[in-house]
Amino acid sequence: MHVSPLSWIALTCAVVAAVIMIYYLIYRPPLNGRVKLLMMVAVGVLPIMTAMIGNLEGLQATEHQAFCGSCHTMDMHIADANDADSLSLAAIHSRTIKFGDKSCYVCHKDYGMFGYAMTKLGGMGHVYMFLSEFAWYDMEEALPKIHIARPFKNDNCMQCHSTTGRIWNGVADHNGLLEDLRTGTTSCASAGCHGYAHPFSKPDEETPSDAEAHSALSAPSPEGT
Amino acid sequence: MNPRAKIERFLDNASRSRLMVYACVLGLIGLVLMSWSLFDQGWIPVMMAMSVGQGIGTLSFALFLVIVIIDLRKAEFRPSITPMPPKPEDD
Numbered sequence: 127m128h129v130s131p132l133s134w135i136a137l138t139c140a141v142v143a144a145v146i147m148i149y150y151l152i153y154r155p156p157l158n159g160r161v162k163l164l165m166m167v168a169v170g171v172l173p174i175m176t177a178m179i180g181n182l183e184g185l186q187a188t189e190h191q192a193f194c195g196s197c198h199t200m201d202m203h204i205a206d207a208n209d210a211d212s213l214s215l216a217a218i219h220s221r222t223i224k225f226g227d228k229s230c231y232v233c234h235k236d237y238g239m240f241g242y243a244m245t246k247l248g249g250m251g252h253v254y255m256f257l258s259e260f261a262w263y264d265m266e267e268a269l270p271k272i273h274i275a276r277p278f279k280n281d282n283c284m285q286c287h288s289t290t291g292r293i294w295n296g297v298a299d300h301n302g303l304l305e306d307l308r309t310g311t312t313s314c315a316s317a318g319c320h321g322y323a324h325p326f327s328k329p330d331e332e333t334p335s336d337a338e339a340h341s342a343l344s345a346p347s348p349e350g351t
Numbered sequence: 352m353n354p355r356a357k358i359e360r361f362l363d364n365a366s367r368s369r370l371m372v373y374a375c376v377l378g379l380i381g382l383v384l385m386s387w388s389l390f391d392q393g394w395i396p397v398m399m400a401m402s403v404g405q406g407i408g409t410l411s412f413a414l415f416l417v418i419v420i421i422d423l424r425k426a427e428f429r430p431s432i433t434p435m436p437p438k439p440e441d442d
Contacts, residue, residue: 133389140382147375157367157418165371169378169415173385173408180385180400187392196393253398 136179143172188249189231191220197252199260199268203230203324215315215323224286233282233323251275269327278323280307283314367418374414381408 146168155161187193195204206212207220207229220229236244252275260268287294289308294300299319306312315323322328352360384404388396 129390136389137386140386144379144382147378151372151375154368154372157371157422162419162422165374165415169374170412173378173382173412176382176385177405177408180388180404184388184392184397184401187388187397190392193392193394193397196395253394 130183132179133183136176136183139172139175139179143168143176185246188246189228191227191230194230197256197260198265199256199263199272201265202269202326206324206326214325215320234278235282237281237285248275270329272327277310278313278315280310280312280314284308287314362417362421362424365417365421367421370414370418370421374411374418377407377411377414381405381411 146164150161150165150168157165191204191207194200203216206214207216209217210221216229216233219225219233225232231245234245235241236248260271263271289295289300289304295304300307303312307314312319314320317328381404384396385400385408388400388404
């Protein structure tokens, strides 16, 4: 359970507003100027404060794994991302401080000027899909049907792995496919390259070899990449 | 009866105290939904708070504004400066 100081302020506003409203409902004082002023605070000012802080906290909550994992169909994705022994791209990235508890959001969010809004719109699409279809499946039924709505953009990988570093360009495959990788024609997270981010969900999984995965683990930082 | 006449009739006849009771009940429901999301940040509470909770809260505040409008319609506005008595005409 996440309770920030802001949440306590919002809760205090809500409690004070609720006490005033309950007082009105019980005693029904005549609506003179003073009572109306009090009710404006109870029905307007304090609930608006609660709503604004709630929005702020709610939007921040949507960036955490706990939010993504609150749909049962994401249980295995979250479990794999947090598995210390897993060598999937999701797990390797989730172990770094840059991603950590927000790994779903950091990898899947859209970047750019309208990135935040577009990410939230995409999230609404996920909610619709969950309510209209996936909520009624158990994990075994859902897993083969879960797929990313749009191909994963290399731009998201390139937020850290800029494709300009010496170490990155020292890899022959990177060098040969440089333009394809930058334009997204070849996906970094594909079977022939670094493997799928969530390989357990793919029937024809092809994950990187242990050596490749361990070399990714031992890389000190993405700065040279 | 046209919509404007209907609204005016409603504003003339509506009980302010009853509207305030509705506003309080809706406000309490909205506050419960909004507060729930502060402690349980799964997708259901967060989305309920940011859609249904805030919608109900807005409706509650709108009812309060209706009460204010009713009061303003019935208010008698008195000028703050009393009009000067007419000057007696000079002879």
